[in-house]
Amino acid sequence: MPLWRRRRFFDRFKHGKAGNSTVADPKRAHAIRKSKLDSHMAAWAAATAGDCFLEPILDLHSWELQEIRHWQSAELQHVRIIAWTPGRAHPCPACTALAGQLRPLADEVRNPSLPPVNCTCTAPGSTAPGFCLCSYEGVFDDELAAHRS
Numbered sequence: 001m002p003l004w005r006r007r008r009f010f011d012r013f014k015h016g017k018a019g020n021s022t023v024a025d026p027k028r029a030h031a032i033r034k035s036k037l038d039s040h041m042a043a044w045a046a047a048t049a050g051d052c053f054l055e056p057i058l059d060l061h062s063w064e065l066q067e068i069r070h071w072q073s074a075e076l077q078h079v080r081i082i083a084w085t086p087g088r089a090h091p092c093p094a095c096t097a098l099a100g101q102l103r104p105l106a107d108e109v110r111n112p113s114l115p116p117v118n119c120t121c122t123a124p125g126s127t128a129p130g131f132c133l134c135s136y137e138g139v140f141d142d143e144l145a146a147h148r149s
């Protein structure tokens with residue numbers, strides 16, 4: 001997730017604009033964030049070493065969803081897919097096709113769209129496909145209503 005989007009997302013919680021959103025367990029929230037960052041770093045380390053990075057990439061996307069879900073807001077039931085790839089202007093066609101798509105959070109948790117099976121994104125300096133660093137952002141119900149009207 002680009003930094004400005006992440007900031008906008010977390011600002012809503014900080015400023016109490018997210019209705020009855022609560023973080024049930026700040027320690028758990030911290031553990032989820034740490035696992036997400038660890039997966040991200042493990043993916044980079046594996047790609048740099050020429051090893052298989054599929055497992056940390058899958059973990060990364062799973063932790064992203066768990067992080068959003070952990071906010072436990074009744075008004076946060078959807079995610080938007082943010083397509084992004086490191087070191088290039090555009091992600092691969094498979095990831096680009098998902099850009100901006102809205103999905104029910106519960107569906108994504110059960111059956112994640114990321115990484116797309118035919119992703120051909122690569123890490124800089126590597127030719128191995130599937131290095132998908134696209135991400136999810138939480139979409140509040142009021143944003144969804146504005147989007148659809």
Ligand SMILES: [Zn+2]
Nearest residue numbers: 092095119121
């Ligand atoms: Zn891709």
Ligand SMILES: [Zn+2]
Nearest residue numbers: 095132133134
């Ligand atoms: Zn991707």
